[in-house]
Amino acid sequence: MGRAIAIANQKGGVGKTTTSINLSATLAEKGKKVLVIDTDPQGNTTSGFGLNKNQLENTIYELLIGECKVNDALYKDVVDGVDIIPSNVNLAAVEIELIDMEEKEFILKKAIEKIRKNYDFIIIDCPPSLSMLTINAMTTANTVLVPIQCEYYALEGLSQLVHTVNLVKERLNEDLEMEGVIFTMYDSRTNLSMQVVENVKDHISENVYKTIIPRNIRLAEAPSYGLPINLYDTKSSGAEAYRLLADEVIGRKF
């Protein structure tokens, strides 16, 4: 059975989507079979893999409201070894539509049950909120990986996020574990990044991944070409860092 990792932080712009795309692609490069699930109405993971998010017949939205079957919302081999269940702005309405549904916290988990066994890793990109979509990601997941941007206020909201993970573990998914935190957008030219890393390490008890993702312009450019970093600029510092992260993730057993 593979491992499903929810990439979550209710803080916006911390590198959730960049990590979802590039960790998935580098895991696949190492021979793992990966399913990516985009649970963010912004659909940035979807477009980051080169899909035109506004021209998709079926997305996670249709899947969650029961209008299509999982295989109809599955786009295979967007890059070698990576399948995706995409998202677009339609998903923004789902919170309201879920309100009346039974077991609304488990809709995603049930929806992908049949295909789970086909994958070594399932990477779930979450929206920047602690919404029902994020809860659905956490009930589907085995672990939660938290990107932390090397910036002032890096710790802001982290305790609330850890609290949410604990609540989900107590009430909805007793097997849920913290995968750990991963520092992103590290700028080696400033002292600030270094201070943030040290400060956060002092204040949290969660696992901290040794790999630190540098600030690298190639990582910001790649999505506009619809490519993950390993295919856009295979020798960039960003590609190398995400390969190291993939090795660490593979090596971490639960």
Ligand SMILES: Nc1ncnc2c1ncn2[C@@H]1O[C@H](COP(=O)(O)OP(=O)(O)OP(=O)(O)O)[C@@H](O)[C@H]1O
């Ligand atoms: N390591 C990096 N180096 C340079 N730019 C980066 C890096 N990581 C992310 N970015 C850029 O920072 C912005 C925010 O990143 P990203 O979209 O991954 O964050 P997010 O947490 O998914 O945001 P949101 O909360 O809106 O979903 C994007 O423009 C992205 O290209």
Ligand SMILES: [Mg+2]
């Ligand atoms: Mg995002």
